[in-house]
Amino acid sequence: xxxxxxxxxxxxxxxxxxxxxxxxxxxxxxxxxxxxxxxxxxxxxxxxxxxxxxxxxxxxxxxxxxxxxxxxxxxxxxxxxxxxxxxxxxxxxxxxxxxxxxxxxxxxxxxxxxxxxxxxxxxxxxxxxxxxxxxxxxxxxxxxxxxxx
Amino acid sequence: xxxxxxxxxxxxxxxxxxxxxxxxxxxxxxxxxxxxxxxxxxxxxxxxxxxxxxxxxxxxxxxxxxxxxxxxxxxxxxxxxxxxxxxxxxxxxxxx
Numbered sequence: 497x498x499x500x501x502x503x504x505x506x507x508x509x510x511x512x513x514x515x516x517x518x519x520x521x522x523x524x525x526x527x528x529x530x531x532x533x534x535x536x537x538x539x540x541x542x543x544x545x546x547x548x549x550x551x552x553x554x555x556x557x558x559x560x561x562x563x564x565x566x567x568x569x570x571x572x573x574x575x576x577x578x579x580x581x582x583x584x585x586x587x588x589x590x591x592x593x594x595x596x597x598x599x600x601x602x603x604x605x606x607x608x609x610x611x612x613x614x615x616x617x618x619x620x621x622x623x624x625x626x627x628x629x630x631x632x633x634x635x636x637x638x639x640x641x642x643x644x645x
Numbered sequence: 646x647x648x649x650x651x652x653x654x655x656x657x658x659x660x661x662x663x664x665x666x667x668x669x670x671x672x673x674x675x676x677x678x679x680x681x682x683x684x685x686x687x688x689x690x691x692x693x694x695x696x697x698x699x700x701x702x703x704x705x706x707x708x709x710x711x712x713x714x715x716x717x718x719x720x721x722x723x724x725x726x727x728x729x730x731x732x733x734x735x736x737x738x739x740x741x
Contacts, residue, residue: 524728597665
């Protein structure tokens with residue numbers, strides 16, 4: 497199991513700025529699950545990302561998907577951890593990449609897409625996106641499902 | 646400070662296109678407790694009114710905050726309006 501963790505200190509990308517969130521007339525608070533969902537969707541959008549989450553979470557997710565009760569779709573927040581402050585957010589992402597892609601390039605693409613989405617949608621400054629690649633997907637060795645995107 | 650009509654607050658917030666619904670918070674405890682019923686997602690304190698919402702898909706959240714605050718301020722009787730985005734609706738294309 498290979499692991500790549502990179503840090504991205506500070507950002508200079510386009511940002512709505514936190515000024516909109518705290519005003520004299522009251523503040524806007526964004527809850528953790530909101531940021532986690534946005535980060536999860538943003539990471540999955542990137543080509544080369546097959547799945548998200550560590551082994552145990554993915555196994556559990558696959559079991560839950562087959563259960564007749566509850567929501568059958570996998571959670572978009574699987575493999576995402578966030579720490580959200582008043583003006584800043586930090587994100588940890590666990591990825592499974594497709595075999596054959598440049599993992600460094602995919603990780604960088606995930607990082608910039610996550611930052612762009614969170615800063616654009618939440619107005620929070622993203623201080624870091626830590627990406628951990630926990631596995632590589634080798635193709636349809638155990639199931640008939642096609643590759644990610 | 647003036648009384649706040651929580652039903653009116655809930656109605657104007659619910660009517661905003663950027664807002665999917667009012668949110669009761671993680672445990673459904675955020676509400677105004679009235680005789681016989683409760684108004685979900687609105688809480689009035691001495692100095693502020695708290696509004697908890699679920700944002701619609703693709704809604705820029707600072708805009709959600711400003712819009713909700715702008716709609717509620719006239720009803721808040723001089724209080725500040727704190728907007729909490731508790732959850733966000735996931736666009737259908739993204740699954741779950």
